[in-house]
Amino acid sequence: MHSTLLRSSPTKHTLVSEHHGPLQPLSLRDMEAKQHQIKSLKSYPETGGRSLAAAAGVDSGGGGGGGGYRAGSAEMDMEANIQKAIDFKAEGHRCYxxxxxxxxxxxxxxxLLQLKGVHVVDGTTGSEVNLLSQAAAKLTEEQRRAVESTEIECYDSLTACLLQSELVNxxxxxxxxxxxxxxxxxxxxAMYRAGIAFYxxxxxxxxxxxxxxxxxxxxxxxxxxxxxxxTEMKMSKSGQRERESGKET
Structure with missing residues (x-):
């Protein structure tokens, strides 16, 4: 005997293992249930047009395993962190x-704190990161560009803000x-402001x-x-003082 793919109950559908016997043709009810399962997942805007359903392994070619779903969740969290970082940056620009x-x-x-969370998920920092998350939630090239450009803009804008302070750090x-x-x-x-800071x-x-x-x-x-x-004037004066102190000794 082998189990059916789906048991019906008045309130919910329960998935049953398919590995106790040869696969049976899907009934109309089975197909509707699987289609409902896919539609219940929101589309995930990822490079290449994959959906969260694909990441979860429930679309064509997926095994429907829990590992695939965890991968989709990690990707969704990472995308949310990147978007939050971009939103905070935009709010910073408005305040500036x-x-x-x-x-x-x-x-x-x-x-920047949101982006640090992205780096941890990406496995670039911290040994405490779960290995499954490291393997499942790698940044796409588009996401890497978004992270890098957001970091550059935030640090650049921070220097602009700091230089407006009464007591500049x-x-x-x-x-x-x-x-x-x-x-x-x-x-x-960054070159110019670094020069000012060193000065x-x-x-x-x-x-x-x-x-x-x-x-x-x-x-x-x-x-x-x-x-x-x-700067050249300061260096000239400093050199002159050193020469004068050398003569005195």
Whole structure:
């Protein structure tokens, strides 16, 4: 004897294992039940046009196993995290335009926290991540681009907000600029702002290097040229003091 694929009850359908005997042709009721199962899952906007039903393994070619469903859930959570990050970034931009810089900083930080969750799911950080999640929830190329561009925009916007503060945290400005440049080495604003940060931190050699890189990108930018001049003056004075102190000894 072998079991049927589906037992009917007045309230619900219960799936039964198919492995006790040869497969039987699906009855009309079976086909309707399977179609209902697929329609009950929302479409999942993923590269290549796959649906969440496909990720769950219940469409054509799927085995319908629990592992497939967990993979779909992980992908859906990851997509939701990326979208939340993009939404927080947009809110940050709105606050910045309204000159609500402190609120904007909070929004950008929340966006970056969402992206950290994405990186954990992707298995790029943390050994505590469940191995099944690592295998099931890999970022698509489109998602990777969205994550990277959102990170760049958030860190770049954070530096812009910080430079509007009465007491600027130049150490933090430097840190965020270097994060941007680690993704995009020719990012003009990050070069320029890194130069400003190093200048105010007293590291004139690094300041001059980043400012000259920025000048190579925008040779006529007056702000860059002004900071290069200021940095060279500081270095000249510093060198003069060192020479004078050397004579005294």
């Amino acid at each position: 335009k309204e000159k609500k810089f402190r609120e904007a900083i909070g929004k950008y930080h929340r966006a 130049y150490e933090r400005v430097k840190e965020y600029c270097l994060k941007v440049l680690s993704h995009q080495r020719d990012h003009f604003k 105010h931190l007293g590291d004139y050699e690094c300041a001059l290097r980043y400012l000259r890189d920025a000048k190579n990108r925008e040779p006529t930018d007056t702000n860059v040229l002004r900071y290069i001049q200021l």
